[in-house]
Amino acid sequence: MSANARYLPYDGSDPLAPPVDLRDALQAIGDDVMAGSSPRHALQELLRRGSKNMKGLDDLAMQAHRKRREMLQRSNLGGTLDEVKKLLDKAVLEERKELARALDDEARFAEMQIAELPPSTAQAVQELSDYDWRSPAARADYEKIRDLLGREMLDQRFAGMKQALENATDEDKQRIDEMLSDLNDLLDAHAQGTDTDEQFQDFMDKHGQYFPENPKNVDELLDSLAQRAAAAQRLRNSLTPDQRAELDALAQNAFGSPSLLGQLDRLDQHLRAARPGEDWEGSQRFRGDQGMGLGEGTSSLQEIAELEQLGDQLSQQYAGAQLDDIDMDALARHLGNEATADVRTLSELEKALQQEGYLDKGPDGQWRLSPKAMRQLGESALKDVAGRLSGRAGQRDTRRAGAMGEPTGASRPWEFGDTEPWDVTRTITNAVLRESPGRSAPARRRDPGRVPVKLRVVDVEVAETEQRAQAAVALLVDTSFSMVMEGRWMPMKRTALALNHLVTTRFRGDDLQLIGFGRHAQTLTASELAGLDGVYEQGTNLHHALLLAGRHLRRNPNAQPVVLIVTDGEPTAHLEPEGYAHFDYPPSMRTLGLTVKELDNLAKLGAQVTIFRLGDDPGLARFVDRMAHRVGGRVVAPDLDGLGAAVVSDYMRSRRATGR
Incomplete structure (x- = not known):
């Protein structure tokens, strides 16, 4: 194995995909420039459109917008309310069964109390907070409502809490309460400028399991928390007034204690003050049949926000847009490794055009087509003309016997339009050297019969002649x-x-x-x-x-x-x-x-x-x-x-x- 061989992580690209075709790219840019575009705008248009062998930014942006649209059309925000209502109906049904078997007057009174529950789920849950349940199954379902609300409230701010706290013990809830208190104390100190790296590290050592993003400092912690909290606020803004009222009333029963809501309100105030630039006022309209819980809805809105931002980055429609602006991690997370490979291809094209000298900056600092690019475009235009000349009867042949001047003794590679005679010796030599690059000159002389000679256009050289007229x-x-x-x-x-x-x-x-x-x-x-x-x-x-x-x-x-x-x-x-x-x-x-x-x-x-x-x-x-x-x-x-x-x-x- 070669000592220079290196192994790198797979980036999702197709190893059999053809290399970037600079010739086609330059032709597309040249056409746009000749139609009136600036070279920079023409390059941006090429990156936007792509080509037959290269997916453009428009296609990728369309994928991001399509995924966002599908999320909105698939889901709705009634998941938590629906789940609470199901648990409540189940608890009430079990309690009624238990009361029907009882013969005492208190059971009759309880039946009346159950029958008079308000139609509002939130109000019914509130009225049953002090109810003395006779059915153990009904009591368990009611306690599930409190646990569900607590987990949903936390899941809105800390991704994964709903699953992590399922069947949580009192000790688990106490640790959560302690984490929230310590977090608010840390953010208090940060707002006052008195926090230290040691305080942050102590907090992470104690509560780091609740922060899978693994922030390195308080600012990174604020960034991750504020993004999700803003998504939670946008979720609230997306609810109907009735849904908001229901959830506000239900929130009072989270974990059976109002202290959780107080800690979360305090956290939200810190995050709003620290990150006012987040989108706290936006909303989305979910129109699907699949209900989402608060945490899942918050995650969806966070994902939708990322997709919107990714779509903007891919569209490149803002001032000063660059391919480096595209968040490659978010692109891979939402659209897959193939999309990141497509963007890398576009980025390589942009850099290759500059590195190969097709684009340069003029004295005014503006991008322009370089002389090398103009030669390439001229050659392309001439080839197109040559193809049309070949079909013009009597007008294609431009050679005349005896029309050349005296040979100069020099030769050069043949190019379209040359009317000079071939330099046969140089042409054959070029073919031999090309076919046998690994053999030494003595070896070729000892065994010339084994060297296949196949002429190609690149081998041909013509004898230069003096010019007779200009x-x-x-x-x-x-x-x-x-x-x-x-x-x-x-x-x-x-x-x-x-x-x-x-x-x-x-x-x-x-x-x-x-x-x-x-x-x-x-x-x-x-x-x-x-x-x-x-x-x-x-x-x-x-x-x-x-x-x-x-x-x-x-x-x-x-x-x-x-x-x-x-x-x-x-x-x-x-x-x-x-x-x-x-x-x-x-x-x-x-x-x-x-x-x-x-x-x-x-x-x-x-x-x-x-x-x-x-x-x-x-x-x-x-x-x-x-x-x-x-x-x-x-x-x-x-x-x-x-x-x-x-x-x-x-x-x-x-x-x-x-x-x-």
């Missing part, structure tokens, strides 16, 4: 509000990411500029465009965007100029010399004239212009057709799903046209 590419994307309203926002962003990834990883000599245009135009990085929010702002300022595109092309005088325009509306704004945008709808002649003039300037630079028209607006169709015809450009009218493939395909077409 392109200066300007991608102009419409960011007006109509793009958001018509559902074109996300396809536009994914298109830009795909083209950006293709250029930066496969055609590194090309210079791509992303330009967004609404009321104004602006140059954008891929991450800025991905996080751009849709703003309700009138204006499609293609004129300003073409100005920025011209500036970009002039910075690259030796590169082939390429201009790609994605828009869903006619130009309705232009940039005035003073720097402000002028808006007109329908488009003014000045706006159209300035836009066409700037397009002519790009044509003079030799730019290849392609306009991708989105939507079926006839006015837009006529305008872009005329513009394209004027500068010898092209118009493409793709559907939204095919936008990315259309733009990338056109870029590749322009690259082929340069002779590369």
Whole structure:
């Protein structure tokens, strides 16, 4: 056995479950960011929704709320009163049987007394407190009422007392009375600031069996007692006025002595003063058929309160919410180990995204998608485009014989879009090393026939070549509000990411500029465009965007100029010399004239212009057709799903046209 092997407690997780898929998680976050969410909010939404292989917080919160609802629908709070009534009816019946066999006048008087008992259970119990029972069985049942009430009153404050004190002796009751007195003395001293650790330890040594929570100090003792006492108060608040009156009257007979009630009242006062933040005023509506005793009802309300708190923690809807806020012990106690494993998986996902560098904080302290994340999203978008390109007849093959430059002597791993030839020697070597990681190089040379060589994509390396031509590419994307309203926002962003990834990883000599245009135009990085929010702002300022595109092309005088325009509306704004945008709808002649003039300037630079028209607006169709015809450009009218493939395909077409 390895010396590094360690054994840890089982945490309830599935050992055969697949690892957290960061790629899928990043894609989901990226989609939300491109739709307008902040990275932090997008991460929270992913944790809330989960995925097909990962249960989200919403599912767990629903489990907690469902369990709470089932408890309320299953039970009611009449258990103690029903049990007392049954014991009373049994005692009265046994007494009547005994009296019927007696022939003396006192028996007749007792029969009259029994017959005149009030209908209220509590009042009947009170009137019988001094009754001289003739039937031993009846007397025993009546004493059970007193014991039951005493145990229920204690069980409300100390869980398990009802069972622990069943058939309790007078000595047991005396010890309980002594514990309550000592407890109140300890809390008196604590309230006055005169208690000591030694006093607390003496109390626990003497009465620790009544506190299974094993508190370490007075504050922990107060916490556990106050939570249950508050639940007991909420139970009382949940009773009907008649039920409260009955129980208040019955409480006077607990253990046959009013001293218990006095001690408990004194304890409640201490707890309310020490922990005013507990929920002392709330209530719950139980609607079921299963009656609960006072102690059981208190435990149920305590459990319901925990489930409510757990549901709030799982919902993560409050300010500053974090997964670390979730009480894992309460989660396991109420929903099981599988639920705790699900939360740990979500927590690992959140931490892994940060540790792997997909999320980082910007200068303003806000979370953002890192450059690594943007490359991943761009790669994903490009793969999606590649899949669509494969179905476009005559547009998939981007390789041309003789189009490459001279080999540089270097090689690199193959990636999608590479048109360079394979480096066969490096490719085969990679396959051999991968298939035989444990064998030494001399051993492989002595017995090469035993080494199976199976090529995989990860083995392939291509020979790098010198570039013959470069392109200066300007991608102009419409960011007006109509793009958001018509559902074109996300396809536009994914298109830009795909083209950006293709250029930066496969055609590194090309210079791509992303330009967004609404009321104004602006140059954008891929991450800025991905996080751009849709703003309700009138204006499609293609004129300003073409100005920025011209500036970009002039910075690259030796590169082939390429201009790609994605828009869903006619130009309705232009940039005035003073720097402000002028808006007109329908488009003014000045706006159209300035836009066409700037397009002519790009044509003079030799730019290849392609306009991708989105939507079926006839006015837009006529305008872009005329513009394209004027500068010898092209118009493409793709559907939204095919936008990315259309733009990338056109870029590749322009690259082929340069002779590369």
